[in-house]
Amino acid sequence: MFNSQAFFKQRLSAHMKELSRYLRYMLNGHLMIALFFFISAVAVYYQQWLARLPEDFPTSLIIGVLLGLLVSYSPVRTLLKEPDLVFLIAAENKMHAYFRNALIYSFVIQLYVVLLLVAALGPLYFASFPERSGNMYLLMIAIVLIFKVGNLMANWWMLKIREPGIRQIDLTVRTLLNMTVFYFITQGDMLLAGITTVLFAGLFLYDFYVSRKQPGVVWDLLVEKDQLRMQSFYRIANMFADVPHLKNRIKKRHWLVSIVSRIPFAQSYTFDYLYRITFVRSGDYLGMYIRLFIIGGLFIYFIPNVWVQVLFVLLFLYLSCFQMMTLYQHHRTTMWLDIYPVGKDIRQQALIKLLFQLTLFQTVLFSLLFLIMQEYTGFIIALISGTVFTYLFMNGYVKRKLT
Known part of the structure; x- marks a missing residue:
């Protein structure tokens, strides 16, 4: 009997072993020293810049754009490989647990980016709005996480659509709505933020409706997306160690x-x-x-x-x-x-x-x-x-x- 949950655990274990093998080379002493110096210098001058922040600085616009882009970029890591196009298609109706775990894994590995960005934007938020309490910013972080989950699910549903133009339009509209929501939240205009959230919810439900009308999983698209992300990681790792899995891209120029x-x-x-x-x-x-x-x-x-x-x-x-x-x-x-x-x-x-x-x-x-x-x-x-x-x-x- 095929157990997709056990299969995901095996695939995840192999994936983590491969990542850790290259991360040992990437996180070497030279890079860590450079990163430490880089982060220290940026932190010092960031605080100095906040001390003389102009009153008309567009804080709401900047936070809205950055958080909107953050939640919109929510790729799904399925960990699928090319042989799966042959061996797993027959077991598609048994893959629900596998894809559920893939969505959970995709959300968890993106949390560190969320934490880094909200930590970096926190001093700017409180410098621009000193009258607001910390609970307001915590509420914004909670909303970021909710929208992150929503966009992750919407991206997963749109991966059942083969036409790239439709997926791109959907992502563009969702990104604009995400930016607008967080702009209004940062401004403190909760009424307009609520109206924009309703519009996002409508698009969210429409994506769900469209995905339910599709006959099944677009396996080749899932494999292609996952391979592109792994190739991006391999290109970075190749700067520190030999990566035999790397497929070099050639441009004429x-x-x-x-x-x-x-x-x-x-x-x-x-x-x-x-x-x-x-x-x-x-x-x-x-x-x-x-x-x-x-x-x-x-x-x-x-x-x-x-x-x-x-x-x-x-x-x-x-x-x-x-x-x-x-x-x-x-x-x-x-x-x-x-x-x-x-x-x-x-x-x-x-x-x-x-x-x-x-x-x-x-x-x-x-x-x-x-x-x-x-x-x-x-x-x-x-x-x-x-x-x-x-x-x-x-x-x-x-x-x-x-x-």
Whole structure:
């Protein structure tokens, strides 16, 4: 007799073992130190910024948008795999306990994001509305959890709809309603919040009605969604350890390839060409490089202390270089690279050269931010310290890791 509840426990146990295996590499000492420094600096300047918060600051709008996005993003983790398309379809009428447990698991693993965001928005809420008691904010947290459950169930029901356009429209409307509800709650206008909640409840019941009219579970869609989420996790884990399950995404980007591939046609430049093309065309490295620069630039721009700004420059240079080091293992499963008549030292030098160029270019960009802010002393300090850090990091840590 097939027991779907026992099957879910087995699948969940295997899933947690796989996650813990990669999390051991991801939560290493380097990353924890960087995160500790990052969170500490943000907390200090967040409190300082709240102390001089302007009276007309749009707190309600910001909290409404963030909480609305938080509850709207409620994916369902089914833990299904491709073989299930063959072996479990016949047992679909016995999978109710499995999917019920999957919904509970999906809600529980998303609670940490809820707790982090409401904890971060709490000081802003009380700084903007000092006359309100803590019970009002606790009530808002309870409403967030209720809406989180509602959106999770609505997302699950909409996964029975094969047409992506219908699912996207439903998600967009629900997101706008969620934002509006929490905007009115933050404003203290409970009447309008109640009316918007009724509209959300109507859409919620409509999703339930539409899902009941569907013939059954769309198995291929569930497997596809779960695989996409696992691939996202693997791409992050691949920055810290080898992930054999990762499916690399390739993008053409012809104009960028034509720029970076202008190197001499010689045997000694074989890996220079390969690493440059990989950096540009892979779906991970270029996007990560740009995102780290944008996030670092925002912190540098909004933090008032020049010395802390320089520290953030060095922090994000370190993070960028550390993430790009995985280029060395990117082609580890491509066996034909072993027949290249190129020595290992040339391969290592090619990567070090590319990392040095990328990090130095990022140093220049961060330094130019100081010029835009008319912080001329900061520009000189950032440029010199970033260049020195790049040289020492490449010739110390990177070389030692590659050998």
